[in-house]
Amino acid sequence: MPLRLLDFNVRRLDIATRMPFKYGIAVMTDLPHVLVTVRALIGGAEATGQSADHLPPKWFTKEPGTSPQEDIAGMEAVLAEALEAAKDIVADSPFEFWMELHNQLMSPPRHPPLLQHFGISLVERALLDAFCQHHGQPLWQLVRSNALGIDLGRLSPELTGYAPADFLPERPLESAQLRHTVGMADFLREAVIGPEERLDDGLPQSLEACIDFYGLREFKLKLTGNAGADLDRLRGIADVIHRKLQGDYRFSLDGNEQFSTPGQLRSFGEEVYADPKLNAFFEHLFFIEQPIHRKAALADDAPDVSAAWPCPVPIIIDESDGDLNAFPRALELGYAGVSHKNCKGVFK
Secondary structure: OOEEEEEEEEEEEEEEEEEEEEEOOEEEEEEEEEEEEEEEEEOOEEEEEEEEEEOOOOOOOOOOOOOHHHHHHHHHHHHHHHHHHHOOOEEOOHHHHHHHHHHHHHOOEOOOHHHHHHHHHHHHHHHHHHHHHHHOOOHHHHHHOOOOOOOHHHOOHHHOOOOHHHOOOOOOOOOOOOEEEEOOOOOOOHHHOOOOOOOOOOOOOOHHHHHHHHOOOEEEEEOOOOHHHHHHHHHHHHHHHHHHHOOOOEEEEEOOOOEOOHHHHHHHHHHHHHOHHHHOHHHHEEEEEOOEOHHHHOOOOOOOOOOOOOOOOOEEEOOOOOOOOHHHHHHHOOOOEEOOOHHHOOOO
16 A cells, blocks of 8 residues: 655644753753645545654753754654655555664664654654554554564564564553653642742642642652762652542653762662661662663663662663664663653654
């Protein structure tokens, strides 16, 4: 079923966040949101698809020397490049279309790999939406039947001969547990919110209010790399979560690339377990995400991370997931998984 892009439209909406969100080296108070609309020709019929995403500074590159405006311009540039390259592609399936676009822009990438994939993914997602609209089926059905033409062997040789249905259940899950990210600047308790900072929109603002309002049981806690500040913040979070939920909770730890070596991470972990206010809380830790900086995590001389935490716990990559070889390489080094985000690419 020949597939090609006929035209596209990109709309940008500049929006403000409900409250400041601090992640890594950035504090988000406003940012652009883009909506991509494509018109595709699929087997002789036209179909329209859409994708959308924020353009968050410091999300894909985390370079301290660039301004937010430069970061946003970089995200707009990779989207424009992906759309321009997609205009000349004619493929027999969405997977073939993506593979051609991927090979054009990633061999080698003109931008940092994670950023380059972001532009590709916005095009990929819009085309997948158009394909779903054309067939009148949700994405999961087209994945399971492999109407998308996925060739797993081209992603990893050891998957040659397998189809998506070999790894998937008959139907997708019908519910999921929310995992709530606690921003580095989020208020933990209602009592510490001053009158000038309090929102009046009917939605929760502090961590303790969010737990009650949304019925939260799972959390994502971010680290800054400053051990003293991180330990103090974790004590405050632990106090709120344990007081509200007793033992019925679990959390992941987002390392935010703040460690240079597994040894540094282990030293921090030893401080955690030596703290009586954190020892019991950390029994509920269920994985650690990207603790080692992406420039070192998967390097040729990178050490194994299996013993990078005092207690056995899965460690996964996120920002290191810049190319098709990243995950297999991570497994070789003792990592247990990878954070899936559609902004990195759906097929990828």
